[in-house]
Amino acid sequence: MDDRKLEVLRAIVEGYVATHEPVGSKTVVENQRLSVSAATVRNDMAYLEELGYIHQPHTSAGRIPTDKGYRLFVDRLGKIKPLSxxxxxxxxxxxxxxxxxxxxxxxxxxxxxxxxxxxxxxxxxxLSRSRVRHLELVSMSPRRLMLVMIADTGRVEQRHVELPTDTSEADVTAIRSLINEKLVGQPLSETPPLIYALADECRPELRTTVEALSNMLLETLVERRDxxxxxxxxxxxxxxxxxxxxxxxxxxxxxxxxxxxxxxxxxxxxxxxxxxxxxxxxxxxxxxxxxxxxxxxxxxxxxxxxxxxxxxxxxxxxxxxxxxxxxxxxxxxxxx
Missing domain, CATH: 3.30.450.40 (GAF domain)
Structure with a gap:
């Protein structure tokens, strides 16, 4: 495949994309300013057709690219058209x-x-490619929290957590500090062992609350793959x-x-x-x-x-x- 044949293929691809019409040898010569005759271009087109890069949709028509022709065109692109x-x-x-x-x-x-x-x-x-930027806990009632996770990409996930016991604002503050200390900056894909360990690192009276929160964290940060x-x-x-x-x-x-x-x-x-x-x-x-x-x-x-x-x-x-x-x-x- 020499440079001239590649130029012929390029002309056919660009011409067909622009006009939606099969491209003939005369058009190739005129548009590409090739220093060869139309007969030479027709020979090149026959070669390209034999190898499956172009085909003739019907008798006496010009040629259009095949998927194989588009692939060669893309693989040999010398320039990417810049944005205006x-x-x-x-x-x-x-x-x-x-x-x-x-x-x-x-x-x-x-x-x-x-x-x-x-x-x-x-x-x-x-989420699987993100890191935890911040985790916020908002008390909705003594037994209901809103968990807000903000990733370093700006993605925000919000969930409600039902708690097994009443939880004071002071307890919510303590739990918020704990989960941010352990999880902020961590890749979400590496958080499961850290989340499992949260219940062992909090005060004993907060264990059941933290376990409920940990289950929601695992679902939000790890198990959800939507x-x-x-x-x-x-x-x-x-x-x-x-x-x-x-x-x-x-x-x-x-x-x-x-x-x-x-x-x-x-x-x-x-x-x-x-x-x-x-x-x-x-x-x-x-x-x-x-x-x-x-x-x-x-x-x-x-x-x-x-x-x-x-x-x-x-x-x-x-x-x-x-x-x-x-x-x-x-x-x-x-x-x-």
Whole structure:
């Protein structure tokens, strides 16, 4: 695969994405300013077609990329289209005005959808990747507490705890000091042994109360694995005719488990991933591509990305996902 053939493939991909029409040899020569004849380009196109990178939808038509062609195009991208000055200003303005984590996530998912004209999906920071910033206890009645956990990502979890005995304000203050002393700054994934030990480290008369609170802490910080997602821009999919229809894609987008699988697992690398066509495990998304990456201050705490047709503007989409993820990471770092 020499450079000229790669340029021919690039021209076909970019032309098809821009016009939604098959691309012919004459168009390739004109748009790429190749110093070769249309006949040479046709030979290159025949070569690319033989290897499965492009195909001819019908006789006498130009060529369109296959999933294999899109993959080679993405893998050989020399440049990522940068965001325009106006787009960068919009990112800074809209996200910079967010007032809390929920607002950050909702603004982010809308912004990604607007920038890419695709379906945007943003995972709230995962509890399993967070640290405890503060634990607050509020007495609602002598036998009822409200537990508020604030993670270093800004995520807030709130639960009510029913107590076996009456508990005074002084006791609540003592318990609050104990749990913050033992848990603040700890990764949530490492808190179980510390929580189990709380009942042994409090005054004997508070043991039953602390045990009840410990059970709720374990459920809130450790056992709960529900991950929250925000989605925007599903209407953008109606601009494309999907093979097999749009309904199955829209139905799949309503399933949070499916969306989590699309975004992938949060890992330590935060590397951007592009999955094209049947590279997506779920058969409902074999006509789509997913561009996703992790975000977080230092260590990724969540994923975000977009879902759209395989015929998408990959350079622009990759640039938008990277830029927005980077800015959200900066916001989380500033708020730590």
């Amino acid at each position: 000055a106006a787009e960068r200003r919009a990112v800074h303005r809209l996200l910079g005005e967010a007032i809390d984590l929920d607002d950050v996530v909702l603004r982010t998912v809308r912004l990604l959808s607007q920038l890419t004209h695709q379906v945007a999906v943003v995972q709230y920071p995962s 991950e929250r997602l925000a989605v925007a821009g599903a209407a953008n999919l109606t601009r494309t005719d999907f093979e097999g229809g749009l309904r199955s894609i829209l139905e799949a987008l309503e399933e949070e488990v499916v969306l989590m699988q699309l975004l992938g697992h949060v890992d330590h690398t935060a590397m951007l991933q592009v999955r094209i066509g049947d590279e997506n495990e779920n058969a409902n998304f074999h006509a789509t591509s997913v561009v996703a990456t992790g975000y977080g201050a230092g260590t990724p705490v969540g994923n975000m990305g977009v879902v759209g047709p395989t015929r998408m503007d990959y350079p622009g989409t990759i640039a938008a996902v990277r830029a927005v993820a980077r800015y959200v990471s900066e916001i989380l770092e500033q708020n730590q």
